[in-house]
Amino acid sequence: MSLFWFLILVLQFEKPKPPKLKSLCLGVIGRHFEDIIDNLAQISGFFPSEVKITLAAIARRRKLLTDDVIIALVDSSWEILDISGSDVSDFGLSQVVKTCKSVRAADISRCSKITSTGVYELIQHCSLLEILRWGGSPRSEHTARCSLSMLKPHLQIVEGESWEELDTSEITHGAPSLRWLVWPKIDKDSLESLSRECPRIIVNPKESPFGYRGIQIPEGALQNVPLDNFVVQDIDVATWAVSGFMPRSIPSTALGSDELTIAEKFRLAFEERDNRLAPKRAKNARQHQRRAEKEFLMTSTRARALVLASRASKSLPRS
Known part of the structure; x- marks a missing residue:
């Protein structure tokens, strides 16, 4: 080479x-x-x-x-x-x-x-x-x-009889x-x-x-x-x-141009909407989990017994 x-x-x-x-x-x-x-x-x-x-x-x-x-x-x-x-x-x-x-x-x-x-x-x-x-x-x-x-x-109006007398x-x-x-x-x-x-x-x-x-x-x-x-x-x-x-x-x-493409505008709009709805989705998920637990306790005898036993153990004084 x-x-x-x-x-x-x-x-x-x-x-x-x-x-x-x-x-x-x-x-x-x-x-x-x-x-x-x-x-x-x-x-x-x-x-x-x-x-x-x-x-x-x-x-x-x-x-x-x-x-x-x-x-x-x-x-x-x-x-x-x-x-x-x-x-x-x-x-x-x-x-x-x-x-x-x-x-x-x-x-x-x-x-x-x-x-x-x-x-x-x-x-x-x-x-x-x-x-x-x-x-x-x-x-x-x-x-x-x-x-x-x-x-x-352009030439200003000046006094003088010849071009040689004019200032540059x-x-x-x-x-x-x-x-x-x-x-x-x-x-x-x-x-x-x-x-x-x-x-x-x-x-x-x-x-x-x-x-x-x-x-x-x-x-x-x-x-x-x-x-x-x-x-x-x-x-x-x-x-x-x-x-x-x-x-x-x-x-x-295009230096200094800050114009976004249509695809980028859609992406940013989707991210903004997703971030705005995130707390609501989390709240709905917690509510759904609590309802599921409540339904499980109401339909299962063994589950109710475990919950009652847990509450009773927490209320007992520690030695």
């Missing part, structure tokens, strides 16, 4: 590494996240940056990410901001981007409380933004269409660093407008071993990979499961 095939066999039978202690602790905190929300603003200051962003990712998957939660956890060192599918509003987003101005990738898709006002705050404060993900729901699609013009460069900041308004836009349901007119007026932005890049036109596509620009996926890779998925239900797999396209 060649060395190559030997190494392949070794890798196949290699035991998975145990989770890190920090990951186990974060999993426990994540399961009881509701219990610390009220005091999160007071205790989050003791958490390192990587712990804060992990808790934010867990809260998002558990549908607990709100303005108060993200504002309490935000850290200036964050380079990604994933609030997709959350209840974060324009106010929460504006407060967050004022703190973490180094964000290079943001996901605001499926956020029904974010409007073009929030998008404007994001673009204005995060000048290093390279990846933007939006759309995905009717409200978010509307916000994306209304905010599209913010991504395009006066020309490059919009999102100067944006290179990747993930908008799965982009309409034809918006796509043509972006291609014509903002060719530097690549819309919905497809995964390929050769990249996109020779450019390596960052993982955050791929539709089927959650932006904060790497943050929770070592966390047990049961942390954000519902009713103790453990998903059979962790598809990257």
